[in-house]
Amino acid sequence: MKKILLTGFVPFLDNPINPTEEIVQELHKKSVNGWEIVGEVLPVDFHVTGDHLVELIHKVQPSAIISLGLAAGRNRITPERIAINCNDGPVDNQGYKPDGEKIITDGPDGYFSSLPIKKMVKELENKGIPAKISNTAGAYLCNHVMYRALHEIEQQKLDIFSGFIHIPASHKLALTNNIPSFAQKDLQRAIEICIGCLD
Ligand code: PCA
Numbered sequence: 001m002k003k004i005l006l007t008g009f010v011p012f013l014d015n016p017i018n019p020t021e022e023i024v025q026e027l028h029k030k031s032v033n034g035w036e037i038v039g040e041v042l043p044v045d046f047h048v049t050g051d052h053l054v055e056l057i058h059k060v061q062p063s064a065i066i067s068l069g070l071a072a073g074r075n076r077i078t079p080e081r082i083a084i085n086c087n088d089g090p091v092d093n094q095g096y097k098p099d100g101e102k103i104i105t106d107g108p109d110g111y112f113s114s115l116p117i118k119k120m121v122k123e124l125e126n127k128g129i130p131a132k133i134s135n136t137a138g139a140y141l142c143n144h145v146m147y148r149a150l151h152e153i154e155q156q157k158l159d160i161f162s163g164f165i166h167i168p169a170s171h172k173l174a175l176t177n178n179i180p181s182f183a184q185k186d187l188q189r190a191i192e193i194c195i196g197c198l199d
Contacts, residue, residue, distance in 0.1 A: 069142035083146035088139035111150035113163030
C-alpha cells in the first residue's frame with residue numbers, strides 16, 4: 001500500500017494543546033483511500049525539526065507528505081499554496097527567536113505545494129467543511145517544514161507529493177483562548193477528506 005507521511009506539531013507558545021498532535025496520533029497506522037498513514041509529531045524547534053523531517057522522509061519513503069499545523073485564529077481549513085525561504089516570528093520551544101534568516105542559504109525563494117490544494121478545498125466544501133487556499137504559511141515552523149520537505153524532494157528528485165495544511169483551533173483549545181474553533185472530530189475528518197483527494 002502507498003504510504004503517506006502525516007506530520008503534526010507539539011503545543012507551542014500560548015497554546016496548551018495542539019489539535020494536529022491528536023489527529024496524527026489518531027490516524028497513525030490507519031488507512032484512508034488506499035493510503036497507509038505514518039503519523040509523526042514534530043517538535044517546535046528551528047534547529048532540529050527540519051533535519052528530523054528530512055530523516056523521516058528517507059526512513060519512511062512515502063509517496064506523499066501532508067504536514068499539519070495549528071493556525072489559531074483561522075476559521076477554516078487552509079491548504080497552503082507556498083513556502084518561503086525565511087525563518088521569522090516568535091521564539092520556538094527552545095527559546096530561539098528567528099530573525100528573517102534564510103532556511104537554506106542558497107535555496108530558491110519559495111516552493112509551491114505539490115498537493116491538489118484546489119481539489120481539497122472543493123471536496124471539503126462539498127462535504128460541508130469551510131475551507132480556503134491560503135497564500136501564506138507565515139515564516140514560523142510550519143512554513144519551515146513545508147519548505148524543507150519540498151526542498152529535499154527537489155534536490156533529491158524524489159517522486160513525492162508534498163505540502164502543508166493549517167487547521168483552526170479545536171473547541172478544547174478555544175476554551176482558553178477567544179478564537180474560532182472546530183470540533184476535533186471535524187478537524188480529523190477534514191484531514192481524512194484531504195487524504196482522499198490524493199490519487
Ligand atoms: N503551528 C505553528 C508551528 C506549530 C504549529 O502547529 C505555525 O503555524 O508555524
